[in-house]
Amino acid sequence: MADPTPDTRLVAPRPRVPGESETTVVPPRSWPCPRLDVLSTLFRLHSEGLAARTFTGPVPTHDTMQDLLRWEQRSTRELRQYFDAHGWPGVRLVGEVGAEAAWWVVMMCDRHTPFQRDALGLLHEAVTAGDAPARHAAYLGDRLLMHEGELQTHGTQWVLHEDGSISLYPVADPSALAERRCAVGQPEAGTDSDVRLLSLTRRPRLEPPPHVRPSREGNLT
DSSP: OOOOSOOGGGOOOOOOOTTOOTTOOOOOOOOSOSOHHHHHHHHHHHHHHHHHTOOSSSSOOHHHHHHHHHHHHHHHHHHHHHHHHHSSOOHHHHHHHHHHHHHHHHHHOTTOHHHHHHHHHHHHHHHHTTSSOHHHHHHHHHHHHHHTTOOBSSSOOEEEOTTSOEEEOOBSSGGGHHHHHHHTTOOSOOOHHHHHHHSBSSOOSSOOOTTSSOOBOSOOO
16 A cells, blocks of 8 residues: 655645635645646746745835736636636645645735636635635635625735735624634635735725724735
8 A cells, every 4th residue: 555645845835815814614625736837837836926926025126027927827727728728726636735825815916807707716616625624715705806896705815015014804894803713714814925925915995994904004925
């Protein structure tokens, strides 16, 4: 019988997830990974995306935004090929770490809303099949609601302002927010650096009112 323990030389660090606690439920780790080519692409796009979104100042410069746009175009082009061939790259296809990277990359492609909408449909199917964690769909669903000028559902999305501050995007029915977050395994808010990394880099259709949540200030890390 083959050794079920993965070869650590092939496993990249698991992308950090804002607010994830030790009790967060995720699908079981799948190994050996049946599609190392897809996994390699996801790791590369995730690494390039982190580099593109790590700004030296409080907001992205023109040159930084151009780098982000090029990365988004490249990511959507490459991921669409995998979506067409395999559907959502979930745990069974690329393991837990690969599925995490796929979700993060799709989340960051903010100038490609139709692509994100198509991806959410595939992601919902994966969640239903137990091939992806529910919090992935919650995050991406909130992202699309923000793009469309609607109130978000799970309180996962923050907006980056021109002065470098960030604020929580408006939430529907805030009194039931904690219950909804717990239902998808996301009971805690992310750290400052976490929410900055995931904050929207294009102007949303609905500006969060200042009383919704105090803004956090400081440089992006």
